[in-house]
Amino acid sequence: MLHNKSFVKKTKGGKVMKQVREHYLRDDIYCGTPSCTVCDSSGARLSDSASTILVVDTNVVLNQIDLLENSAIDDVVVLSIVLEEVKNKNMSVYNRLRAICSNSNRKFFVFSNEYHRDTYVKEMSGETKNDRNDRAIRVAAQWYQKHLGGAVKVLLVTNDKENKRKASEEGICAETVESYVKSLDRPDLLDLLVRPSSEDAEMEDVEDHRPSKRKVIYSEHKPMSEITSGLHRGIYHQGKLRVNRYNPFEAYVGSESIGDEIIIYGRSNMNRAFDGDIVAVELLPEDQWQGEKSLSIVGEEDEDEDEDVHLAPNSADDAPRTTPQQGSTGVTNAGSSRPSGRIVGIIKRNWHSYCGSLEPMPMPGGSRGVAYALFVSKDRRFPKIRIQTRQLENLLDKRIMVSVDSWDRQSRYPSGHYVRTIGEIGDRDTESEVVLIENDINSRPFSAQVLACLPPLPWSVSSEDLSIPFRQDLRHLRVFSVDPPGCKDIDDALHCYALPNGNFEVGVHIADVTNFVFPGTPLDDEASQRGTSVYLVERRIDMLPKPLTEDVCSLRSDVERLAFSVIWEMTPEADIISTRYTKSVIKSAAALSYVEAQARMDDSRLMDPVTTDLRNMNSLAKKMRLRRIERGALTLASAEVKFQIDTETHDPLDIGMYQIREANQMVEEFMLAANVSVAQQILKSFPLCSLLRRHPTPTKEMLEPLLRVSAAIGLNLDVSSSKALADSLDLAVGGDPYFNKLIRILATRCMSQAVYFCSGDLSPPEYHHYGLATPLYTHFTSPIRRYADVIVHRLLAASIGISKLPSVFQDRLQLTSIADNLNYRHRNAQMAGRASVELHTLIYFRKRPTDTEARIVKIRSNGFFVFVPKYGIEGPVYLTTRAEKGSGEWYVDEQEQKIKKMDGSLSYSILQTVQIHMEVVEPQPNRPKLQLTLI
Amino acid sequence: MEYVSPEGLRLDGRRPMEMRQIRAEIGAVSKADGSAVFEMGNTKVIAAVYGPREVQNRSQQLSDQALVRCEYSMANFSTGDRMRKPKGDRRSIEISLVIRQTMEECILTHLMPRSQIDIYVQVLQADGGTRSACINAATLALADAGIPMRDLVTSCSAGYLNSTPLLDLNYVEDSAGGPDITVGILPKLDKVTLLQMDSKLPIDILENVMQLATEGCKAIANYIREILLENTKELEYRRGS
Structure with missing residues (x-):
């Protein structure tokens, strides 16, 4: 049956046009119940014996998606009109709903009511779009009831009063979500419900719990039409809000329209916006532009917020953002302050679920009653969230997940609802889980579909593999691998032979993963989603299933494995004469650890072939490294730490800095060379769709903190190019051995991270990798x-x-989105790794209060930040207590980067060595933190 | 954007392998020697054929075969916004050429030397796939005019969106910017006379998509044959024999 839809639409140019679209109505859309005699039940998803089938309304999906995700809710019919409405309103809820619908364990069926002959409804004159859609939902529910007869009850779940009333009039069973969930008799599900907004009359009693009853705290958000016209006229600016990780009262909006970042101070200027929201900002008058207010370490509002001890940041992206500080005692200098603004409207919310715990509170009298609690997110960028719960006693000492529902003008905090419990606070597994969730890392086991893509196990090289013409047999070569001790996923191996003409043949053999992971398979999709393996202190979350990572692909010793090889001919001066790429079969002769390899090279008595190869390679690597440094590659340093973990309890036994040996550098050098060679090769063949890695040159502003520090200690750093910087870093040798490393760590921190990109998106000069000083690089x-x-x-x-080139590469947009996802995952994996180290540091010091040496790296008005080289951590040391904050006993000398006592008796300057005491304290129950105090 | 839902329905409710509703009518322009209207969903095209007749411009006359000319145009009201379209823009010249070459291939031009055949096609309503619709209309009009042909030429388009081959793209799907193949075949001889593609497609997928378009062409050919048969029967009936 054919039917034409016609509607009017406004074009981009502002013209109003009539659009006519065909709309085919079908009779081959089935109801999805397996017992149905009329319909084809091959695609049926609903359960056989369902007594009730739920038809959900759009508002239920939008607000109660957490409830729908709970496996207690099943036998749900999702109408296509509901999907469409949800898609238009909230893409993330839509994706979640789609995920439930496609999950084969859940009994959710999508019924395309809009294309069904009997359930399509035509808009009546005078009817709004919304009313029409509600009617469509009712018609579909009615159709279902008629279609299935009396055996099954069809229940329309809607929170729209009008819709419910009309449904009852038309003889459809309809209920609100609340009453439906209550009828299930599952109190835990009730917590998942989103409370109706506080304007609702029946929830009035809720307000009594709030100290600030009916007081308007935030200014109103402007209506969308006003925001659009304001953006158009240039009085508002649009951008994504980023809250300072280290000070939640300070946020930035990167605005294209003024080409600078707008700073937003304080919760009231932030006006209920969350990190990641797209907001509209109005600039404040210039005389209200504040200079750097965050001179002190502590946040300035009346909340208990202070700095925790963190791992030392590794790049500018993780470091707390500081702008140049002015004046010594808060004299603001209007000329150099940056634009400040306030948020007038939120264009797009970025609400999701947050991990954290409830703020400790006394138990209310009634134990079974409903309690209101404040939830504190673990990530300090998010405000506290008010939730309602019936299981307070269970939740108080738990890590829980909470999602945000609304934030009205009268409440200081947003209101949300409980999603799920992760585990007990302080428990290592729970906290690790929190780290994973916070960084959006999928640690679920691989699904059956993914595992089905694996080759049959046990796997070994077959004659088929050998007979492929392009696969070269390199089993006769003496190949070996050098990795960290205990490494199971060995993905690289090397060989080095002296050629008769005096040159060397050097080969880098990489595990041939693509021989097992084919594009478009569930395995490939999963890997592409995960993006990277994540290394936590006590566990590893693999990108590929374990049989592949530890066995089939891993280039273990004495077994034949498939590899992708890059083979160079090099002169003894380490110049590359020719490069060859081939798929191969290799048989590793030895899997060495860095320590072993180093010991072999150092032991002059050993003359076996592998050791000779190692020495040859090492001498080549040294030359390559020298050349690279001459080109201007930076030797950057990071404070990586290594734990010794108790094998039984998994508690950390010892921490120390990660030691880097010559053998590490040797392997690294050949990997870099292989990456560069491959980058050149793929870019030559595919100039528009290669995946490369670049490291942007840091701007002057980014290096500012480094320059200020170096100026204060009388060190002259030349940052005009990477070469100049590398040279002046080499010259920066202070009185003690650690000085140079400290300067390098500070320098590393000023740089942004390297990122993946699609070569078609940028111009060739932008491909440059600053840190490695190479024009092309990839992984x-x-x-x-x-x-x-x-x-x-x-x-x-x-x-x-x-x-053949897989089809993804035809589509540049898709490739760009893959690169973006990889960057996101890569970054999250790093953050998770760091968070895991922080967690274990805390566990380690819980039983071991320690006195140690630390270096001052940052000066603040009431204290300073110290870096503890031995443990790689950084944290604040307060000179004044919170109570006497700003009493003026201390003042900061900005020029010399010193903090001095008023009477001049005591002063601390940057990079100075101090003795500190480290101890885990628990200012609040269940919230341990590491405290540093001066001794 | 999602052009095929996970339920396997396209934006307009069709399934990927389904064509839009087609309709044809012979004899829409009584003055012409042959004419037809052809509709594919909301795409509506009218074709009129004049000839074989004397060559108007003597210098173009061919001594061994007939001269085939084709003019393609779009009515001002054919798209949503009513605007004056200049004649002979790049796109219409291209489509005119495509239609002419396709039709020339099936007309037995050597039977009609020193004569001229004019094909006029005009798009009355455009909703994607106008090229195919024009070729189908021209075939019907030529048949109506009684011009000797090797076979009918029919055409259909197919595309590839959301990793699914789609038959007979409408305007929305056409403007998605994905690969779009127009195939013209001689159904009885099983030969391809027209193959055009926008954008690019891996070769193995191209084969699938092209196969789909060819199936579409065959379905159209069956329908056209039915219409012609019906028309002939009616003529027969009118003659009263």
Whole structure:
């Protein structure tokens, strides 16, 4: 049956046009119940014996998605009109709903009511779109009831009063979510319910719990029409809000329209916006532009917020953001302050679920009653969230997840609802889980579909693999691998032979992951989503299933494995004469650890072939490294720490700095060379769709903190180029051995991180990798643990003509989105790794209060930040207590980066060594933190 | 954007392998020697054929075969916004050429030397797939005019969106910017006379999509044959024999 839809639409140019679309109504859309005699039940999803089938309204989906995700709710019919409405209103809820619908364990059925002959409804004159859609839902519910007859009850779940009333009039069973959930008799589900907004009359009693009853705290958000016209006229600016990780009262909006970041101070100026929201900002008058207010370490509002001890940041992206500080005692200098603004409206919310715990509170009298509690997110960027719960006693000492529902003008905090419990606070597994959730890392086991893509196990190289013409047999070569001790996912191996003409043949062999992971398979999709393996202190979350990472792909010793090899001919001066790429079969002769390899090289008595190869390679690597440094590659330093974990309790036994040996540098050098060679090769073949990695040159502003520090201690750093910086870093040798490393750590912190990108998106000069001082770079050498390398393997295979280029590469947009996802996952994996180290540091010091040496790295008005080299952590040391904050006993000398006592008796300057005491304290129950005090 | 829902329905309610509703009518322009209206969903095209007749411009006359000319145009009201379209813009010249070459291939031009055949096609309503619709209309009009042909030429388009081959793209799907293949075939001879593609597509998928378009062409050919048969029967009936 054919039917034409016609509607009017406003075009971009502002013209109003009539659009006519065909709309085919069908009779082959089935109801999805397996017992139905009329319909084809092959695609049925609902359960056989369901006594009730739920038809959900759009508002239920939008507000109660957490409830729908709970497996207690099943046999749900999702109408296509509901899906469409949800899609228009909230894309993330739509994606979640789609995920439930496609999950084969859940009994959710999508009924395309809009295309069904009997359930399509035509808009009546004078009827609004919304009313029409509500009617469509009712018609579909009615159809279901008639279609299934009396055996099954069809229940329309709606929170729209009008819809419910009309449904009852038309003889459809309808209930609100609340009454439906109550009828299930599951109190835990009730917590998942979103409370109706506080304007609702029946919830009035809730307000009594609030101290600020009916007081308007925030200014109103402007209506969308006003925001649009304001943006158009240039009085408002649009951008994504980013809250300072270290000070939740300070946020930034990167605005394209003024080409600068707008700073937003304080919760009232932030006006209920969350981190990640797209907001409209109005600039404050220039005389209200504040200079740097966050001179002190502590947040300025009346909440208990203070700095925790953190791992030392590794790059500018993780470091707390500081703008140049003015004046010594808060004299603001209007000329150099940055634009400040306030938020007038929120264009797009970025609400999701947050991990944290409830603020400790006394138990209310009635134990079974409803209690209101404040939830404190673990991530300090988010405000506290008010939730309602019936199981307060269970939740108080738990880590829980909470999602935000609304934030009205009268409440200081947003209101939300409980989603699920993760575990007990302080428990290592719980806290690790929190780390994973906070960083959006999927640690679920691999699904059956993914595991079905694995090759049959036990796997070994077959004659088929050998007979493929492009796969070269390199089993006769003496290949070996050098990795950290205990490494199971060995993805690289090396060989080095002296050629008769005096040159060397050097080969880098990388696990041939793409021989097992084919594009478009569930395995590939999963890997592409995960993006990278995540290394926590006590566990590893793999990107690929374990049989692949630890066995089939891992280049273990004495077994034949498939590899993708890069083979160079090099002169003894380490100049590359020729490069060859081939898929191969290798048999590793030895899997060495860095320590072993180093010991072999150092032991002059050993003359066995592997050791000779190692020495040859090391001398080549040294030359390559020297050349790279001459080109201006930076030797950056980070304070990586290493734990010794008790094998039984998994508690940390010892921490120390990660030691870097020559053998590490040797392997690194060849990996870098392989990556560079591969980058050149793939870019030559696919100039528009290669996946490369770049490291942007830091701007002057980014290096500002480093320059201020170096000026204060009388060190002259030249930052005009990476070469100049590298040279002046080499010259920066202070009185003690750690000085140079400290300066390097500070320098590293000023730089942004390297990112993946699609070569078609940028122009060739932008491909530059600043840190490595190479015009091209990519990742090729770790396909077992990074998805970027898998992509690069496919590109390389296509460029040497042994396989076809998968279709993803035809679509630049898709490739860009893959690169973005990889960057996101990569960053999250790093954050998770750091958070895990922080967690274990805390566990370690819980039983071991320690006195140690620390270096001052940042001066604040009431104290300073110290860096503890031995443990790689950084944290605040207060000179004044909170009570006497700002009493003026201390003042900061900005020029010399010193904090002095007023009477001049005592002063601390930057990079000075101080003795500190480290101890875990619990200012509040269940909230341990590491405290540093001066001794 | 999602052009095919996980339930397997397209934006207009069709399934990927389904064509839009087609309708054809012969004899829409009584002055012409042959004419037809052809509709594919909301795309509506009218074609009129004049000839074989004397060549108007003597210098173009061919001594061994007939001269085939084709003019394609879009009515001002054919799209949503009513605007004056300049004649002979790049797009219409291209489509005119495509239609002419396709039709020339099936007309037995060597039977009619020193004569001229004019094909005029005009789009009355455009909703994607106008090229195919024009070719189908022209075939019907040529048949109506009684011009000797090797076979009918029919055409259909197919595309590839959301990793699914789609038959007979409408305007919304057409403007998605994905690959879009127009195929013209001689159904009885099983030969391809027209193959055009926008954007790019891996070769193995191209084969699938092209196969789908060819199936579409065959379905259209069956329908056209039915219409012609019906028309002939009616003519027969009118003659009263």
